[in-house]
Structures are given as C-alpha cells and as structure tokens.
Amino acid sequence: MKQKKFLFACGGTGGHVFPAVAIAESLKKAGIENISFAGRKDSMESRLVKPYFEFDEISAVPLHRGSFMQNLGLPYKLLKAVQSAKVVLKKRKPDVIVATGGYVSLPVVIAAGRAKIPVYIQEQNAVAGVANKIGSHYAKKIFVTSKDAQKFFPSTETMVFGNPVRELPKIENLPRPKEYRDGTKTLLIVGGSQGARGINVKMEEALSQIAERKDISVVWQVGAKNFDEICARIQIPENVSVKAFLDNIYAYMGHADLIVSRAGASTLAEILAFGKPSILFPFPFATANHQEFNARVVEKAGAALVELDNDPNDLWNKVQSLLSNAEKLNQMASAAKSIGMPDAADQIAKVILEAEC
Numbered sequence: 498m499k500q501k502k503f504l505f506a507c508g509g510t511g512g513h514v515f516p517a518v519a520i521a522e523s524l525k526k527a528g529i530e531n532i533s534f535a536g537r538k539d540s541m542e543s544r545l546v547k548p549y550f551e552f553d554e555i556s557a558v559p560l561h562r563g564s565f566m567q568n569l570g571l572p573y574k575l576l577k578a579v580q581s582a583k584v585v586l587k588k589r590k591p592d593v594i595v596a597t598g599g600y601v602s603l604p605v606v607i608a609a610g611r612a613k614i615p616v617y618i619q620e621q622n623a624v625a626g627v628a629n630k631i632g633s634h635y636a637k638k639i640f641v642t643s644k645d646a647q648k649f650f651p652s653t654e655t656m657v658f659g660n661p662v663r664e665l666p667k668i669e670n671l672p673r674p675k676e677y678r679d680g681t682k683t684l685l686i687v688g689g690s691q692g693a694r695g696i697n698v699k700m701e702e703a704l705s706q707i708a709e710r711k712d713i714s715v716v717w718q719v720g721a722k723n724f725d726e727i728c729a730r731i732q733i734p735e736n737v738s739v740k741a742f743l744d745n746i747y748a749y750m751g752h753a754d755l756i757v758s759r760a761g762a763s764t765l766a767e768i769l770a771f772g773k774p775s776i777l778f779p780f781p782f783a784t785a786n787h788q789e790f791n792a793r794v795v796e797k798a799g800a801a802l803v804e805l806d807n808d809p810n811d812l813w814n815k816v817q818s819l820l821s822n823a824e825k826l827n828q829m830a831s832a833a834k835s836i837g838m839p840d841a842a843d844q845i846a847k848v849i850l851e852a853e854c
C-alpha cells in the first residue's frame with residue numbers, strides 16, 4: 498500500500514514548533530517516511546525544522562489583537578497566505594495535515610480543509626489560540642493538553658493528551674554541558690523560545706550575589722533579541738554562562754539540579770517529563786493569563802514554586818535555599834515526574850495513524 502504523506506503547519510514561537518516536531522518524530526518512528534513542514538521564510542520554524550524535515554515556505558499574517566486599524570488588510574493578506582499554502586499542497590500532495598497552532602498554521606489549515614484533506618490540530622495551552630479556534634472548523638480531531646481547553650472546541654472532536662515533547666534521552670546518555678563545571682550545583686534559567694525580560698531583570702539584580710557562589714554553575718538563556726545588549730552592558734560572573742538560545746536544551750535540562758523558567762506549555766512539559774524541580778515565572782501578558790494557569794497546576798502538584806514578575810521576591814534567596822535543601826528538591830522532582838507525560842507525542846501519532854493509515 499502506498500505510504501501516506503504528512504504535512505505539518507506551525508510557527509511563530511518555539512512553543513508551536515516543537516510539539517509539531519515531536520509528533521513528526523513519533524510518526525517517523527512508526528515508519529512514516531514522507532513528512533514535510535510549511536512555515537515562513539527565515540523564521541523560528543524554518544530554523545528549527547529545516548535540519549530535520551523538508552520545509553516549504555508560505556506567507557502568513559499575524560492577527561493584532563484588539564487593533565482594528567492594524568487588522569484592516571487582514572482578509573486580503575489571509576487570502577494571499579491561503580494561496581501560498583495551496584501552492585505547497587499542490588507540490589507535496591499531502592494525505593494528512595497536522596497543525597500545532599500559531600497564525601502561521603492557519604493558511605495551510607484553511608487551504609487543506611477546503612480541499613477536503615483531513616486536518617488534525619494540537620493545542621498546547623489551557624486557553625486555545627485564535628488560529629486553532631478558527632482552524633478547528635476544518636479539523637477531524639483536536640488534541641488538547643488539558644480538559645480546560647476542550648470548551649473552545651466542538652466536544653465530540655477533542656481528545657486530551659499531554660503536551661507532545663520530543664523524545665527524551667535518558668539523562669545518563671546526555672552529555673553534561675561544559676558550562677556546568679564539575680562538582681558544582683547546576684541551575685538553568687530559561688525564558689522560553691524568545692527569552693524573558695522579567696526573568697532577565699531578576700537575574701541581573703542577583704548577579705553580584707551569584708558571583709560569590711562559585712559552587713553553583715548557572716546557565717542563563719536570555720533570548721536572541723536580548724543577547725547582544727546584555728553581553729555588552731553587564732559584567733557576567735565567571736560561574737554564569739549567558740546564551741541566546743540553547744540548541745541542545747535537553748542536555749541543559751537533564752543535568753540541571755534546579756530550573757527557573759517561564760511557564761510556556763512545551764518548556765513546562767519537558768521540565769516535568771525530565772522530573773526536574775522548578776521555580777516558575779509565568780509570562781504575565783500571555784492570552785487569558787494561560788501561563789499562570791499552566792504554572793499553578795504544577796505548583797498544586799508540589800513540583801514547582803510559582804512567582805509572579807511583580808512579586809516582591811528575591812529570586813536568588815529562593816534558589817539558594819532550594820539548592821541547599823536536597824530533601825525538598827527530591828520531593829519536587831518526584832512530584833514533577835509523577836505528572837509528566839513524556840509519551841504524549843506517541844499517543845497522538847497512534848490516533849492519527851489508526852485513523853488514516
């Protein structure tokens with residue numbers, strides 16, 4: 498029998514791209530060979546996907562929330578974007594579409610839906626994104642990560658799985674990053690795919706204290722857009738390594754004793770799947786405050802402490818106190834492991850394969 502062809506559509510942030518890569522990897526593991534992606538030129542998605550999968554360029558149009566003026570040309574631009582997606586459909590002739598949200602995915606979903614190609618959607622957050630909400634009208638199934646997200650979609654079409662994460666190697670098989678010096682406690686600070694200004698401010702305030710703790714190694718991911726400015730302006734202590742983006746984030750997560758992070762859906766799912774204790778700073782301006790919602794679920798399970806950007810807190814005191822309390826760290830790690838769902842991508846792939854192949 499001829500193998501089915503799969504086309505993935507995703508983009509905008511890493512949080513939309515990595516779940517797609519995770520599902521694509523699971524399909525590949527199950528023997529599917531013909532998998533390609535569509536996204537924008539010179540974008541987050543093209544950079545992250547191209548090393549692993551074939552990639553076609555489409556145009557896409559962001560929706561500016563609440564701004565009537567900025568959205569004036571939207572219908573025309575969306576139509577153009579759908580045309581560009583049609584060109585890719587004609588070239589690839591996919592049998593199945595998998596879309597993981599972000600405005601970049603919408604033109605492909607619309608073009609495929611109109612062409613009656615089966616569409617599967619995956620939503621990462623408890624509060625559904627606009628592209629997925631619109632796209633769901635064309636979808637055969639919508640995979641959500643929590644029951645809370647079901648209310649945004651037709652109830653008969655949703656299935657609840659965890660957030661798909663790329664395959665997790667055993668920690669002992671991951672190389673210990675050289676920035677984590679031997680014999681030191683290790684702290685990873687991660688701001689999501691684009692970095693987090695709020696976390697960067699807190700880190701900057703703590704740097705002089707961090708410099709005194711040579712027994713702790715810190716890797717601080719500041720985001721590509723903040724990297725040059727931070728490196729030029731701030732004197733970075735020897736025990737701190739500043740990074741724009743961590744290409745091999747699993748090695749840094751796997752070997753971290755503690756992780757300080759935003760509460761984006763994928764990063765959180767990975768922290769839990771690795772069973773790592775964390776201090777979470779939800780991004781305060783995420784749609785419907787979904788990052789705080791994500792973070793509170795993890796806090797309730799005892800796996801993380803949650804801090805808000807404007808809390809009068811002292812990040813470094815909290816970090817030091819946790820790093821010196823092995824029992825607490827172990828408890829948090831076990832709690833994280835118990836709610837992590839490392840095989841969500843395989844489960845989603847299985848549902849799609851059973852329906853389509």
Ligand SMILES: CC(=O)N[C@H]1[C@@H](OP(=O)(O)OP(=O)(O)OC[C@H]2O[C@@H](n3ccc(=O)[nH]c3=O)[C@H](O)[C@@H]2O)O[C@H](CO)[C@@H](O)[C@@H]1O
Pocket residue numbers: 510511512513515621622687688689690691718741742743744745746760761762763764765767780783784788
């Ligand atoms: C500010 C904002 O709106 N953020 C949203 C965005 O976040 P963002 O793009 O930050 O999303 P996530 O935290 O979900 O995912 C980031 C992904 O990038 C990877 N990574 C990150 C940093 C790095 O240096 N290297 C690396 O590989 C992480 O391992 C993860 O797989 O999409 C998520 C999923 O829809 C949402 O939950 C977030 O609220």
